[in-house]
Amino acid sequence: MSRAGNPPFGLPPVSLGTWQLRGRAATRAVGQALALGYRCVDTATGYDNERDVGAGIRTSGIERGDLLIVTKFPEEDAGRERETLLRSLDQLGVDHLDLWLVHGPLDPDGSLAVWERFIEAREAGLVRAIGVSNFLPAQVDDLVARSGVTPAVNQVAFGPRRLDPALVRHHTALGIVVQGHSPFSENDLRHPALRAAAGHHGRSVHQILLRWHVEHGVPVVAKAASPAHLAANLRVHEFALTAAEVEAIDRAADDAWTGAAR
Structure with a gap:
């Protein structure tokens, strides 16, 4: 089996998140998002909406080569990796994924066993790149040392409440893209x-949080359903935070932020 590392993987500053979106609401949101200019759609097997997300992608009319489609493998399904991947591809209506993530870590041996199947899927052309989600640096180090293959991406909660510059430095040194998730549910919007x-x-707090990620060089997955919120989340390049504002938000990481992890 090849032990070539993942190729460099680029993500847009803002990707569409679909957590808790199901049925027609998910299909409609994906279609509207792509019409507005989103080009990366993030879902997960555990969201139970891959078929709905796939319907939205198909109705958009956007060429497959212009899209990044990301889904996540539920770690509790360890041992059924290929079966789960083929089902995801079928429900999404595509012949390959652009990025497949392990949704969460197992014990070291368990994570390695799943990761080996991920490598096989990439070598088979079923996925372009493979990565992880919610892994700590030490867990990433163990995976890399034992497999010889570095994740392309680690998707983690990286709002002000979970600011972790050491993780970014660690991953950057390894060529791993840090992508933030749950920017709104993980932080105190007040x-x-x-x-x-x-x-x-003159912006919303949601826009400030997304721009804060941009200032830190961390692309982010943001969920929205209404056309107004979808459009607003894309406008992160229309303004910039001052250095003092970024510092103030960074310092707020020590405060009692509220929110629940996804």
Whole structure:
């Protein structure tokens, strides 16, 4: 089996998240998002919406080669990797994924066993790149040392409440892209530092959080369903935070942020 590393993998600053979106709402949101300019759609087997997301992709009319399609493998399905992947491909209506992520770590031996099947799927051309989600640096190091293959991406909660510059430095040194998830559910949208920046720029707190990720060089997955929110989440390049605002939001990481992990 080849032990070539993952090729460099690029992600847009903002990808569409589909957590908790199902049925027609998911299909409609995906179609609207792609019409607005989103080009990366993120889902997961555990979201139970891959068929709905696939329907939205098909109705959009966007060429497959212009899209990045990402889904995540539920670690509790270890031992059924290929079966799960083929079902995801069928439900999404595509012949390959652009990025397949292990949704969460197992014990070291368990993560390695899943990762070996991921490598096989990539070598078979069923996925372009493979990565992980919610892995700590030490867990990434163990996976790389034992498999010889570095994840292309680690998708983690990386809002102000979970600011971790050491993780970014560690992953950057290995060529791993850090992608943030749950920017809204993981953080206190009422925090004064966020509200002050929102007032200064005439933007929503949601936009401030997404721009904060951009300032840190971390692409982010953001869920939205309405056309207005979908459009607003793409407008992160229309303004920039000042260095003082970024610092104030960074310092807020020490405060009692609220939110629940996904």
